[in-house]
Amino acid sequence: MAKVALKHIIGSKKELYKVVTALISQLNTTVWIEDETGKLLYGEKKDTNHSSYPVILDEEIVGHVKGDESGEIIASLLTQIIFKEAEKKNLGSEVLNLYQEINVIFNFTETLTQTIEPDIIARLTLEQAIHSVNSQSGVIVLWDDETKELQIPSAAGEPLFDKEKIGGNAALLLKIGLSGQSEIMTDIAILKEKGIIDESVQSIVYAAMKVKHRIMGAIILAGKSTEQFSAGHLKLLVTLALQSSAAIESALLFEKNIREVREREEAVLRLHEATKKFVPNEFIRSLGKDALTDVKLGDLAEKIVTVLFTDIRDFTSLSEKMTPEENFRFVSSFNARLGPIIRSHNGFINQYLGDSIMAIFPANANDALTAAIDMQRAVHTLNKERAESGLTPIKAGIGMHTGSLIMGITGDEHRLDACTISDTVNTAARIESLTKYYKSPLLLSQETFQEINTPHDFHIRHLGAVRLKGKNKLLNIIECFDGTDEKDFNNKIKTLADFTEAMNYYNDQQFEKAIHLFKML
Amino acid sequence: MAKKILIVDDEAHIRMLIEQTLEELEDEGVEFFTADNGESALQLIMDEKPDMVFLDVMMPKMNGMEVCRQVKQELKIEGVFIIILTAKGQELDKQKGQEVGADVYMTKPFDPEVLLNKAKEVLGIDS
Numbered sequence: 001m002a003k004v005a006l007k008h009i010i011g012s013k014k015e016l017y018k019v020v021t022a023l024i025s026q027l028n029t030t031v032w033i034e035d036e037t038g039k040l041l042y043g044e045k046k047d048t049n050h051s052s053y054p055v056i057l058d059e060e061i062v063g064h065v066k067g068d069e070s071g072e073i074i075a076s077l078l079t080q081i082i083f084k085e086a087e088k089k090n091l092g093s094e095v096l097n098l099y100q101e102i103n104v105i106f107n108f109t110e111t112l113t114q115t116i117e118p119d120i121i122a123r124l125t126l127e128q129a130i131h132s133v134n135s136q137s138g139v140i141v142l143w144d145d146e147t148k149e150l151q152i153p154s155a156a157g158e159p160l161f162d163k164e165k166i167g168g169n170a171a172l173l174l175k176i177g178l179s180g181q182s183e184i185m186t187d188i189a190i191l192k193e194k195g196i197i198d199e200s201v202q203s204i205v206y207a208a209m210k211v212k213h214r215i216m217g218a219i220i221l222a223g224k225s226t227e228q229f230s231a232g233h234l235k236l237l238v239t240l241a242l243q244s245s246a247a248i249e250s251a252l253l254f255e256k257n258i259r260e261v262r263e264r265e266e267a268v269l270r271l272h273e274a275t276k277k278f279v280p281n282e283f284i285r286s287l288g289k290d291a292l293t294d295v296k297l298g299d300l301a302e303k304i305v306t307v308l309f310t311d312i313r314d315f316t317s318l319s320e321k322m323t324p325e326e327n328f329r330f331v332s333s334f335n336a337r338l339g340p341i342i343r344s345h346n347g348f349i350n351q352y353l354g355d356s357i358m359a360i361f362p363a364n365a366n367d368a369l370t371a372a373i374d375m376q377r378a379v380h381t382l383n384k385e386r387a388e389s390g391l392t393p394i395k396a397g398i399g400m401h402t403g404s405l406i407m408g409i410t411g412d413e414h415r416l417d418a419c420t421i422s423d424t425v426n427t428a429a430r431i432e433s434l435t436k437y438y439k440s441p442l443l444l445s446q447e448t449f450q451e452i453n454t455p456h457d458f459h460i461r462h463l464g465a466v467r468l469k470g471k472n473k474l475l476n477i478i479e480c481f482d483g484t485d486e487k488d489f490n491n492k493i494k495t496l497a498d499f500t501e502a503m504n505y506y507n508d509q510q511f512e513k514a515i516h517l518f519k520m521l
Numbered sequence: 522m523a524k525k526i527l528i529v530d531d532e533a534h535i536r537m538l539i540e541q542t543l544e545e546l547e548d549e550g551v552e553f554f555t556a557d558n559g560e561s562a563l564q565l566i567m568d569e570k571p572d573m574v575f576l577d578v579m580m581p582k583m584n585g586m587e588v589c590r591q592v593k594q595e596l597k598i599e600g601v602f603i604i605i606l607t608a609k610g611q612e613l614d615k616q617k618g619q620e621v622g623a624d625v626y627m628t629k630p631f632d633p634e635v636l637l638n639k640a641k642e643v644l645g646i647d648s
Contacts, residue, residue, distance in 0.1 A: 008547060092541035096633060099538050103630045 002089035004082050006035050006055060006063035010042055016081065017042070020074065031067030031074055036060075043067075057082050101236055104132050108243060118251040122153035125219065125244035130157050132240070133205065133233045135221035141166060141173065142209070142217035142248075150174075150217075160198040160222045169194050180215045182207035182238045184229045197222055205229040207241035211249040219244075279418045280348040282362065286407050297416060300408030306368040306400055306448055307424050308347065309432035310338065310375060311356040313395035319355075331355050334394075337378050345371035350420055356432075358425065365402050365444075365451035369458060369480060372398045372442050376483035379441075397441055399432025402448040427475070430468045434477060438463060441484065446476035458482055459489070461496065462503055495521045524644045525569055527554045529562040529585065530577040530606070535629070539575055542633040549646050559583025566592055566601060573643050575636075576623075578607040586621050593622030602643045606631065 032043030053075035137157035383393040403424035502517035
């Protein structure tokens with residue numbers, strides 16, 4: 001029962017003061033009221049003979065009403081009133097406790113919503129539990145179903161728990177602490193014996209952390225006195241444990257989801273990177289799409305581009321001397337050298353056709369020609385390396401043509417392929433094969449040369465017009481001799497004027513003069 | 522002279538809670554008064570000149586803001602420390618509380634410990 005001082009109910013400002021005054025005056029008597037120490041609270045003391053009637057609360061005398069017999073009625077009235085007052089106080093303190101608990105849970109819930117890190121949730125929970133349950137130390141233990149071990153995401157307060165011993169005594173703790181129960185324990189000799197808790201610990205309280213019917217772990221708090229924990233503490237701890245279990249579970253799920261999404265994203269990215277190597281991004285972008293997954297049968301785009309073909313000369317006789325595997329490695333290493341050159345000049349490889357490459361340059365024809373020159377230089381470098389290994393040099397022919405091209409997705413619903421359909425492609429391939437007859441490694445059509453915006457950067461010779469197989473139109477062929485070896489290059493520069501003159505005679509059908517000049521070269 | 526605290530709230534359990542929270546001050550000779558509406562709160566403030574008032578906002582007859590405004594700005598009663606207590610989630614009131622001259626603004630549910638410490642601090646009682 002709560003303590004109530006008599007002066008608090010009979011004080012001069014209290015309603016009761018007026019009622020008692022009225023009552024005493026009605027009874028036409030003079031009594032006075034003293035507290036348990038004899039201090040006067042009401043009326044006037046008289047030294048004459050008088051009776052004394054105690055005011056009792058909870059079997060204790062809290063004061064006296066003194067004077068004549070009517071004091072008895074006043075005393076029993078005050079006893080009743082002070083009892084009611086004490087009851088009210090009891091109720092008040094219980095309500096206050098509940099209110100405090102609500103306040104704790106309210107604030108705790110609010111805190112939990114601000115984090116999704118399991119370890120932080122565990123730490124916040126433990127700090128709150130130690131504070132609210134008024135203990136010296138605590139740990140949170142979680143059972144890891146994958147590793148079959150006890151984890152300790154958080155420990156706080158005085159070092160009364162031995163983390164290593166907790167891990168080493170999982171079976172024992174599982175039997176008591178993680179049974180799904182929540183309780184106050186004072187019989188803790190076994191825990192001390194195993195070294196899990198410090199000798200100074202007198203009692204522990206623990207609450208299971210569970211989600212649905214699965215036990216996740218427990219919050220364990222230690223106290224240094226046997227009477228430290230009450231049923232109210234236990235109840236509050238259980239509430240905190242349940243709240244944090246749900247939060248930790250969601251946080252763990254969240255973490256897992258994030259991890260899985262990231263893994264899936266990486267897999268998709270890898271797939272994307274891989275498909276990019278099979279179907280060039282430039283091709284997909286030309287179709288106005290962002291990803292291969294966006295393209296569909298029948299998508300197409302038309303553009304003016306420069307198509308470049310390159311081919312290894314005499315590959316057939318070269319490959320005869322190699323095993324199929326050596327062949328494959330040879331072609332691969334050749335392609336590996338040329339691919340980066342094409343890309344660095346804004347081109348992309350549309351197709352590998354055995355020992356030949358078909359590349360497309362969507363921007364200026366400059367790109368295609370400079371790429372071709374660099375490719376020729378790369379062949380020279382390769383040949384130097386081959387010479388060192390005692391291998392015969394190889395020659396690569398390059399031909400190019402500029403014109404319109406349709407890129408599209410063809411096939412059927414089960415088998416799609418990126419393809420180009422264009423006469424430009426055929427013409428470029430034919431020009432490339434002309435390199436054999438002209439004995440020149442790098443040929444381009446007049447159409448390509450016209451597209452070049454810096455023609456003076458290049459060294460060229462006009463080789464006249466040819467009619468390609470199956471074509472009516474004549475095609476002017478130009479040789480670019482940049483990138484050839486120094487001797488060849490200088491020769492061609494030296495004879496360029498005469499060669500051009502001879503070509504002019506030839507074009508004028510003055511064949512004799514032309515032949516004469518050509519022979520002199 | 523004994524220190525006086527006035528607790529104003531239309532909800533009986535809140536009055537009880539605050540009184541219970543501040544119970545130990547009774548032993549220091551602090552006297553408590555309670556009111557369940559703004560009008561009687563204003564009357565008590567004028568009559569008793571309490572050192573400290575815990576004032577709820579949403580109340581019948583006259584709301585807490587108005588009581589505070591009259592005490593601080595119209596009647597200019599000095600030496601009354603007013604703590605406005607209002608339900609959480611009505612934080613908009615905070616600015617209004619400052620405008621009407623409240624000394625401190627607290628939200629419900631309040632932390633009993635904070636409330637008691639504030640009262641001790643204002644009344645100059647050592648904890």
